[in-house]
Amino acid sequence: MGIVIVEVCDASLINTLNIEExxxxxxxxxxxxxxxxxxxxxxxxxxxxxxxNNKRVFAKTPEECLNKIKAKIDEELAFYS
Structure with a gap:
C-alpha cells in the first residue's frame, strides 16, 4: 500500500481515464x-x-484533473522527502 492514497468514486467523470493504471x-x-x-x-x-490523501481535487476535464492529481501527489511526496 502506498503512502499517498487516491480515492475515486465509481461515478466520477475521472473514470473515463484509467487513472489507477x-x-x-x-x-x-x-x-x-x-x-x-x-x-x-x-x-x-x-x-x-x-x-x-483526503484532499479533494477536481477540474473541468478528466485530463486536467489527472494533471492536478499528479501535482497534488508530488506535493504530498515532497513532504516525505
Missing part, C-alpha cells in the same frame, strides 16, 4: 482505491474529481 505505474508510492461513493453527492456527475 496510470498513477500506480508512474508513482509506486500511490495506491488508488475505487469506491461506490465518497459522499460528495452530485460532484461526481458534474466534474471529474478524486481525493488525494
Amino acid at each position: 496510470v498513477l500506480e505505474a508512474e508513482y509506486p508510492e500511490v495506491a488508488v482505491i475505487k469506491s461506490d461513493c465518497l459522499s460528495f453527492c452530485g460532484i461526481c456527475k458534474l466534474k471529474p474529481y478524486a481525493m488525494v
